Amino acid sequence: MKKVSVIGASGYTGAQLVSLIHQHPDMELVHTFVSENSQDAGKSMAQLHGSLAHLHQYKVQPINELVLKELSQTMDLVFLATPHEASHDWMPVLSSGNARVLDLSGAFRIKERDVFANHYGFEHTAAACLDQAVYGLAEWYSEAIAAAHIIAVPGCYPTASLSALKPLADASLLDTSVRPVINAVSGVSGAGRKASLTTSFYEVSLQAYGVLGHRHTPEIEAYLGTPVVFTPHLGNFKRGILATITVKTAAGTQQSDLNAAFRQAYGNSPIVRLRESFPKVDDVAHTPFVDLFWKLDEQSGYAVIASAIDNVMKGAASQAVQCANLLCGLPSEKGLIL
């Protein structure tokens, strides 16, 4: 049994991790943490989340540098489900021992440090950890993930977008002179558990945000290798992301080429479901799956691809567990699909 701790366990992705690790056959959840001065310190997961009302045994404890050091030496795996800056600050100590660290924040996803000043609002000073970190897009970097000490689990929109676009880029089916256009709608859980006016029930209504400046644009571009136009939207539902992506395909591309590219990329990936019609958000809500469907207009060369995920699962927690499985030499879907 691998010994596991979750930091940031009271949040949406942290609670999802607790639930997944609790039911994982090869993992034992030893500790759960919140911040040092958290109002929730001492509460059980059962008290914090109604859906975990059966999990009285896990009590969230306050984290500090001494505890982090101890975790780095005593745990096999530590998940950081914390804000970007907290992950950034904790990583050097946490990754200094044998424990392998899986960070769900954006703090270690991109190698260029100026992206953090421009898009995240802080200076990145943990250069050695950034160099070491491996991007945890499980279907695409499984070998590097298996050998890594630090995993930067991808963002939710990048997971939906890259899962749809990488098979075409890999097969050289994109006309890269025309930027892929990604329009994606997320449920409100994407914004985290803290109360805010923009995510309150009365205020939320389908709306674009972060237009031409969202921090996921450089993340998508870094791992696709080509620029994109990305527009996120907040939707009035709880869980899930639907990304509808328009691309110009390389001259002469046929529908059968697209079909072959997706089959080639995901033929052996149980987490990715190649659909026969356009997926709905509810098809994937609360599941670890990525659902994909696509259609090409052979006359114009434009194709539309739809990618649906649950933002808290494949967009964060279940993808982190996929990476943890790979680190442990297990099939990436272990404990996630019945």
Ligand SMILES: NC(=O)C1=CN([C@@H]2O[C@H](COP(=O)(O)OP(=O)(O)OC[C@H]3O[C@@H](n4cnc5c(N)ncnc54)[C@H](OP(=O)(O)O)[C@@H]3O)[C@@H](O)[C@H]2O)C=CC1
């Ligand atoms: N929600 C989503 O769909 C996705 C989120 N992510 C990323 O995952 C991370 C967690 O997101 P999410 O679960 O939504 O966030 P939440 O706001 O729901 O939860 C954040 C958690 O971190 C704790 N926390 C806050 N500050 C610190 C600190 N300094 N040290 C330790 N713990 C701290 C909070 O508890 P307390 O404040 O009480 O200490 C809480 O447990 C973020 O980086 C987010 O960007 C990534 C992909 C998708």
Ligand SMILES: CC(=O)N[C@@H](CCC(=O)OP(=O)(O)O)C(=O)O
């Ligand atoms: C609806 C909503 O607000 N979504 C979040 C994305 C959450 C996520 O995946 O991302 P990070 O780990 O990169 O923060 C946002 O747009 O900031």
